[in-house]
Amino acid sequence: MDFTFNEAQQAVAEAAASVFNGLVTPDRVAEVEATEDRFDQQLWMQLAEAGLLSLSLPEHLGGDGLGLLETCLLLEAQGRVVAPIPLHATLVLGAWPIVNFGTEEQQLRYLAGVGDGSTPATAALTEVALSTTGRPRILATEFASGYKLTGTAAAVPHAHLAGFMLIPAVTTSGDTIVAIVDSKLEGVTLERAVTTNREVHPNVALNDVVIGEDEILAGPDRGTAVVQAMLEAAMTGLAVISVGAGEAAIAQTATYLNEREQFGRPLSTFQGTMLRLADAAIDLEAIRVTAWNAAWLLDAGHDAAEAVRVAKWQASERGQRVVHATQHLHGGMGADISYPMHRYFLWCKQIELMLGGPSIQLAALGALLAARPVGAGGR
Numbered sequence: 040m041d042f043t044f045n046e047a048q049q050a051v052a053e054a055a056a057s058v059f060n061g062l063v064t065p066d067r068v069a070e071v072e073a074t075e076d077r078f079d080q081q082l083w084m085q086l087a088e089a090g091l092l093s094l095s096l097p098e099h100l101g102g103d104g105l106g107l108l109e110t111c112l113l114l115e116a117q118g119r120v121v122a123p124i125p126l127h128a129t130l131v132l133g134a135w136p137i138v139n140f141g142t143e144e145q146q147l148r149y150l151a152g153v154g155d156g157s158t159p160a161t162a163a164l165t166e167v168a169l170s171t172t173g174r175p176r177i178l179a180t181e182f183a184s185g186y187k188l189t190g191t192a193a194a195v196p197h198a199h200l201a202g203f204m205l206i207p208a209v210t211t212s213g214d215t216i217v218a219i220v221d222s223k224l225e226g227v228t229l230e231r232a233v234t235t236n237r238e239v240h241p242n243v244a245l246n247d248v249v250i251g252e253d254e255i256l257a258g259p260d261r262g263t264a265v266v267q268a269m270l271e272a273a274m275t276g277l278a279v280i281s282v283g284a285g286e287a288a289i290a291q292t293a294t295y296l297n298e299r300e301q302f303g304r305p306l307s308t309f310q311g312t313m314l315r316l317a318d319a320a321i322d323l324e325a326i327r328v329t330a331w332n333a334a335w336l337l338d339a340g341h342d343a344a345e346a347v348r349v350a351k352w353q354a355s356e357r358g359q360r361v362v363h364a365t366q367h368l369h370g371g372m373g374a375d376i377s378y379p380m381h382r383y384f385l386w387c388k389q390i391e392l393m394l395g396g397p398s399i400q401l402a403a404l405g406a407l408l409a410a411r412p413v414g415a416g417g418r
Contacts, residue, residue: 177208191243
C-alpha cells in the first residue's frame with residue numbers, strides 16, 4: 040500500500056484547501072451556526088462551482104469518475120476548518136451508494152443535482168449501526184408495484200436539506216432493502232434535532248410512504264451487503280474528518296504555546312506541555328494511518344470490514360484524546376465555548392458518537408475476528 044497521493048489527488052487537496060481557507064473563518068462558522076438551517080450555502084455553491092462536489096460522480100453526469108479517496112481529501116479539508124456543510128452526508132451517505140450500486144437511470148435521476156449543489160442528500164444509518172442485530176427499524180410492506188415504508192429513522196444527518204434520503208428497511212419476511220426516498224413524498228415528516236457539534240440531524244418519520252420498484256437501490260437479494268458497504272464508507276469518512284480536525288487542533292495549539300509566555304518564556308519551552316502535545320501527535324498519526332488504510336482498501340475493492348472498525352475506533356478513542364489534550368493545553372482559554380478550539384472538541388466528540396463509539400467498534404471487530412476461518416491471518 041502506497042499512501043502517496045498522485046498528481047490528480049494532490050490537485051484535489053489543493054483545490055479543496057483553497058476554497059475552504061478562502062471562505063471559512065471562525066467568525067463565519069459562528070455566523071452560520073446562528074441560522075436555522077446551520078448551512079453555509081455560499082461555501083457549498085463555491086465547492087460546486089469549483090467542481091469539487093462532482094469529483095466522484097460518473098463522467099456521463101459531468102463528474103470526474105474518481106473514488107472515495109478523493110472524496111476523503113475533501114472531508115479532511117472540511118475537518119480542518121469544521122465547515123458547516125452537508126459534505127459527508129451528501130457525497131458519502133447519499134451519492135456514493137448510488138454511484139456504486141445504483142442503476143444508470145437512478146444515477147441520472149438523483150445525482151445530477153449533487154454535482155451542481157442543488158440537491159444535498161443523506162442516509163439513515165444510525166439504527167443499523169447501533170443495533171445488535173444490524174437490522175433496520177423501518178418496516179417495508181410489499182405490495183404489487185413496490186413497498187410502503189413505516190417507522191422513524193433517528194438522527195438523519197442534514198435531512199432538512201436533503202433532496203433525497205437512502206433508507207434501509209426490513210421487509211415483512213425479514214429481508215433488508217435500501218430505498219431512495221424523495222424528501223417531498225407524502226408521509227415524510229421531520230422532527231428537528233441538534234447534535235453535539237451543532238449540526239441539524241432531524242428524526243425522519245415515514246407514514247406509509249410509497250416507494251416504487253425503480254426507487255429501490257438494493258432489493259432483498261443484496262440489501263444487507265449494500266447497507267454494510269454504506270456503513271463502511273460512512274465510518275471511514277468520519278475517521279478522515281477526524282484527521283483534519285485533529286491536525287488543525289494540534290497546529291493551533293502549537294502556535295498558542297509558542298506565543299503564550301509564563302515565567303518569562305514561551306509555554307512551548309516547558310517539557311510537560313510539549314510531551315502532552317507530542318502524545319496528541321502520536322494519537323493523530325494512528326488515526327491518519329488507519330483512516331487512509333480503510334479508504335484505500337474500500338477504493339481498491341478489498342475486504343475492508345476489519346480495517347474500517349479499527350479506523351473508527353481510533354477516531355473515536357484517540358480523537359477524543361487529541362482534542363482533550365489540545366483544549367487542556369489552552370488553559371482557561373480552552374474552557375471558553377466561543378473560542379475556536381472548542382469547535383474541534385465538539386466535532387471530534389460527535390464523530391466519536393456517530394455510528395457507534397469505541398465499545399461498539401470493539402465488539403464488532405471482535406465478532407469479525409471470531410468469524411475468521413481457522414488459520415487465517417491478518418492483513
